[in-house]
Amino acid sequence: MELLETMLRSISAFTLMMLIARILGKSTIAQMTYHDFVAVITLGAITANLAFNNTISIRILLTSLLTFTGIAYLLMFFSMKNRKLRSWFSGKPTVLIQEGKIMESNMRKLKITLDTLNQELRGKNIFNIQEVQYAVLELNGSISVLPKPESQPVTRKDLHLKNQSEPAFPIELIMDGDIIDANLQQNDITREWLHSQIKKKGLSIENVNYAVISSNGNLYFDEYKDQIEHPVDKE
Known part of the structure; x- marks a missing residue:
């Protein structure tokens, strides 16, 4: 009976974790930010106890598991x-x-050493650190790299360009519909200029979800309404 109970508790724990993973979504698994990491470790510990710890009642473990799941979901919701x-x-x-x-x-x-940085760069097929223009540690722990112009691979578009300007770091102007004033001030960009650029595109500030000046100097806007008749949504 004890073995059977352990098997049933393990099956229940696995099923619950699968359901929780579906509720929290793919971003939690892919990004693993600070609160995602804490949530995953805590939920894993509770689920492990649910699977084999017969000294704690299932009711208490389920209450704890559902409480932490709710906390993780609310943090994710408010963060968005x-x-x-x-x-x-x-x-x-x-x-x-x-x-x-x-x-x-x-x-x-x-607390990142040069050895770790070089290891990450080699993972990006960059073996000489002097080839790097920008390197950024992202929220999920991965490192994004922008090579220097002379180290970037040639594309079809490059073959038609005579003069290439040095790439700059992208400047995010609007995120989630909110103007990022700190980035405007750091780069001497006024709200009036931003509004004028939005107007040139035939848009209004209320319709813009994301705006960024890309590394090549182009201004990109993303609207809330994508105007795509058949959006792709692959599971």
């Missing part, structure tokens, strides 16, 4: 609604290399 909360819960991307210079202070704060 509020950029400041998302920044506090999940953290911010950190620049490790800027304009070809290693940011030692940022690396010390994150």
